[in-house]
Amino acid sequence: xxxxxxxxxxxxxxxxxxxxxxxxxxxxxxxxxxxxxxxxxxxxxxxxxxxxxxxxxxxxxxxxxxxxxxxxxxxxxxxxxxxxxxxxxxxxxxxxxxxxxxxxxxxxxxxxxxxxxxxxxxxxxxxxxxxxxxxxxxxxxxxxxxxxxxxxxxxxxxxxxxxxxxxxxxxxxxxx
Numbered sequence: 020x021x022x023x024x025x026x027x028x029x030x031x032x033x034x035x036x037x038x039x040x041x042x043x044x045x046x047x048x049x050x051x052x053x054x055x056x057x058x059x060x061x062x063x064x065x066x067x068x069x070x071x072x073x074x075x076x077x078x079x080x081x082x083x084x085x086x087x088x089x090x091x092x093x094x095x096x097x098x099x100x101x102x103x104x105x106x107x108x109x110x111x112x113x114x115x116x117x118x119x120x121x122x123x124x125x126x127x128x129x130x131x132x133x134x135x136x137x138x139x140x141x142x143x144x145x146x147x148x149x150x151x152x153x154x155x156x157x158x159x160x161x162x163x164x165x166x167x168x169x170x171x172x173x174x175x176x177x178x179x180x181x182x183x184x185x186x187x188x189x190x191x192x193x194x195x
Contacts, residue, residue, distance in 0.1 A: 055166050061160060069150075088161060091132070091152060092133065092156075099148070111151070112145060119147055125144070126144055127149075128149050135169070
C-alpha cells in the first residue's frame with residue numbers, strides 16, 4: 020500500500036463515481052424544491068445547526084449581510100471561486116467537517132433565488148455552501164418567490180395528472 024498522502028487537486032475523476040455524485044446532487048435538489056413547495060421557507064429548518072451556520076455566514080461574509088441582500092439572491096460564482104473566495108469558503112467549510120454530515124459533498128444550488136432549478140440557473144457547490152446560502156435565503160425571505168413558483172408548478176402537475184387519468188378512464192369505458 021502506498022504511503023503517499025492523497026492530493027485531491029491531482030486526483031483523477033472516475034466517470035462512474037462522477038455520475039453517482041451527480042445523481043445524488045439532482046435528488047437533493049429535487050427534494051429541496053419539493054420542500055420549498057410545501058413549506059413556507061421562513062419556517063424551513065435544513066440542519067440542527069441552522070442558527071450557527073447563518074450567524075457564521077453573515078460574520079465571515081459581511082457582504083452577504085448587506086441589505087437588500089443582492090449577493091444572496093444572485094450568487095456570483097466567480098466571486099465564490101476566486102482565489103480569495105476559495106480561501107474564505109475553505110475556512111468556513113472546515114468549521115463544519117465534524118458537525119455537518121457530508122458537508123463537502125456536491126450540491127446543486129440555484130444561482131438566482133427568484134427562479135427555479137434549470138440549466139442556466141444552477142451551479143455546483145459543496146453541501147455546506149448550499150446550506151449557507153439557502154438558510155440565509157429562507158431567513159431573509161428571499162425564497163418567497165421560489166415558494167410560489169413551486170406551488171404553481173405542483174398544481175399544474177396535479178391538474179395534468181388528473182386530466183390524464185380522466186382521459187384514460189374515458190378511453191377504457193369506450194372500448195368494446
